[in-house]
Amino acid sequence: MEKLVIRGNPGLRLGGEARMSGAKNAVLPAIAASLLTSEEVRLTNVPRVKDVETMMTLVDDLGGSHLAEGDAVSLRVPRIRSDEASYDLVRAMRASVLVLGPLVARFGKAVVALPGGCAIGSRPVNLHIAGLQKLGARIALEHGYIRAEADRLRGAEIEFEKKTVTGTENLLMAAALAKGETVLRNCAREPEVADLAELLNKMGARIDWPDPETARIRGVRELGGAAHAIIPDRIETGTFLVAGALTAGDFAVRGVVPEHVESVVARLRASGASVEPEGADALRVAGAAEVRPQDIATSPYPGFPTDMQAQMMVLLTQAAGTSIITETIFDRRFSHVNELVRLGASIEVQGDRAVIKGRTPLSGAEVVATDLRASAALVLAGLVASGETVVTEIEHLDRGYERIEEKLGGLGASIERIRS
Numbered sequence: 001m002e003k004l005v006i007r008g009n010p011g012l013r014l015g016g017e018a019r020m021s022g023a024k025n026a027v028l029p030a031i032a033a034s035l036l037t038s039e040e041v042r043l044t045n046v047p048r049v050k051d052v053e054t055m056m057t058l059v060d061d062l063g064g065s066h067l068a069e070g071d072a073v074s075l076r077v078p079r080i081r082s083d084e085a086s087y088d089l090v091r092a093m094r095a096s097v098l099v100l101g102p103l104v105a106r107f108g109k110a111v112v113a114l115p116g117g118c119a120i121g122s123r124p125v126n127l128h129i130a131g132l133q134k135l136g137a138r139i140a141l142e143h144g145y146i147r148a149e150a151d152r153l154r155g156a157e158i159e160f161e162k163k164t165v166t167g168t169e170n171l172l173m174a175a176a177l178a179k180g181e182t183v184l185r186n187c188a189r190e191p192e193v194a195d196l197a198e199l200l201n202k203m204g205a206r207i208d209w210p211d212p213e214t215a216r217i218r219g220v221r222e223l224g225g226a227a228h229a230i231i232p233d234r235i236e237t238g239t240f241l242v243a244g245a246l247t248a249g250d251f252a253v254r255g256v257v258p259e260h261v262e263s264v265v266a267r268l269r270a271s272g273a274s275v276e277p278e279g280a281d282a283l284r285v286a287g288a289a290e291v292r293p294q295d296i297a298t299s300p301y302p303g304f305p306t307d308m309q310a311q312m313m314v315l316l317t318q319a320a321g322t323s324i325i326t327e328t329i330f331d332r333r334f335s336h337v338n339e340l341v342r343l344g345a346s347i348e349v350q351g352d353r354a355v356i357k358g359r360t361p362l363s364g365a366e367v368v369a370t371d372l373r374a375s376a377a378l379v380l381a382g383l384v385a386s387g388e389t390v391v392t393e394i395e396h397l398d399r400g401y402e403r404i405e406e407k408l409g410g411l412g413a414s415i416e417r418i419r420s
């Protein structure tokens with residue numbers, strides 16, 4: 001088991017610069033898209049994180065092969081030897097469900113375990129299934145698996161009941177090879193969805209956007225290979241910007257797309273922090289002497305991201321006053337609250353709302369988190385907690401953050417990974 005040991009203090013001064021990695025949630029669908037062609041798909045700016053390795057292993061198990069060198073990954077799936085994504089894999093990473101659309105579209109069959117719940121709540125895939133059925137897939141749910149078959153998918157008009165990121169991604173990939181035209185309405189607008197559509201078009205798909213929430217896909221008979229650079233990780237960017245707002249000093253976050261973090265930057269500025277563009281792909285952040293409280297509700301992009309909710313909560317524990325965070329996307333995404341309370345925060349959960357009373361000085365303790373972003377929040381709290389904070393079970397953190405201790409250490413934080 002590995003853990004992170006952080007020696008923090010309330011007056012921690014950070015400086016220098018940190019370079020962000022590619023977006024985990026953009027590279028996962030991009031790897032799944034390699035199933036749609038027999039030619040090579042070459043991705044660059046790929047973060048070396050656990051979920052990416054899991055996804056590459058899944059494509060290998062299905063019959064593909066991959067070559068990883070540095071931040072580049074080349075994938076090729078000439079044929080498949082299995083069409084099944086096992087429960088162990090899907091349980092380990094819900095994003096495995098992203099192989100469903102490509103497998104049905106190219107090979108006419110897919111067997112994917114139903115993802116159960118996870119630390120942040122129930123994770124249904126009913127919208128993925130309903131969309132594929134509209135495209136003509138025959139789907140049976142049995143023994144905890146989705147069994148999907150189709151001779152050839154046919155284009156259809158589909159409107160998502162609610163915005164779903166991977167649901168939109170699955171249907172974009174499936175429709176790319178369907179016969180005829182598909183229109184997807186009420187699509188998720190996350191940058192990772194747009195990045196996938198760009199990759200698919202490079203592969204020969206014909207996707208355009210009559211409006212930001214509507215995709216029109218004219219199906220083609222087959223797709224080819226492509227080379228594609230993955231967009232920067234906007235959630236890692238937001239996480240580091242919160243580190244800047246939480247601490248004294250100022251530093252630059254490089255390799256970012258400022259437009260992708262506008263909703264987070266707006267909230268950080270409202271809290272009193274300074275966040276200013278520095279060149280085309282960097283933001284400079286500086287903490288405020290006094291953090292102002294505010295009320296935030298998570299919402300689909302371009303709203304405030306649910307994946308930044310835990311991190312922002314840490315900042316609000318240092319605000320001079322009471323703040324309310326409402327989590328509208330997931331039904332149980334407050335696992336970080338009890339751990340923050342152990343560090344000295346005063347937070348009360350009332351249904352989908354967390355009421356944070358600041359300012360509360362934080363003192364170091366041993367803490368554990370059960371989801372990726374909650375773990376990141378505990379690391380942030382450790383930076384400004386007096387004394388030593390030990391974050392255990394950091395395999396959750398390693399799923400989506402590349403070398404976070406090196407990047408924070410490079411800014412002046414005292415943080416080290418130890419094996420116990």
Ligand code: EPZ
Pocket residue numbers: 025028094095122123124125126127128129162163164165166167188192306307329330331372373400
């Ligand atoms: C993606 O998950 C991200 N994961 C999540 O990031 C992120 O939190 C989430 O989008 C919301 O932004 C990846 O992109 C790999 P959804 P996804 O389908 O696609 C409900 C992280 O930390 N829903 O947009 O699984 C669902 O229950 C992870 O990197 C249905 O009801 O989320 C939720 O309430 C955590 N039926 C809401 O929609 C469905 O068929 C949004 O879920 C699908 C979803």
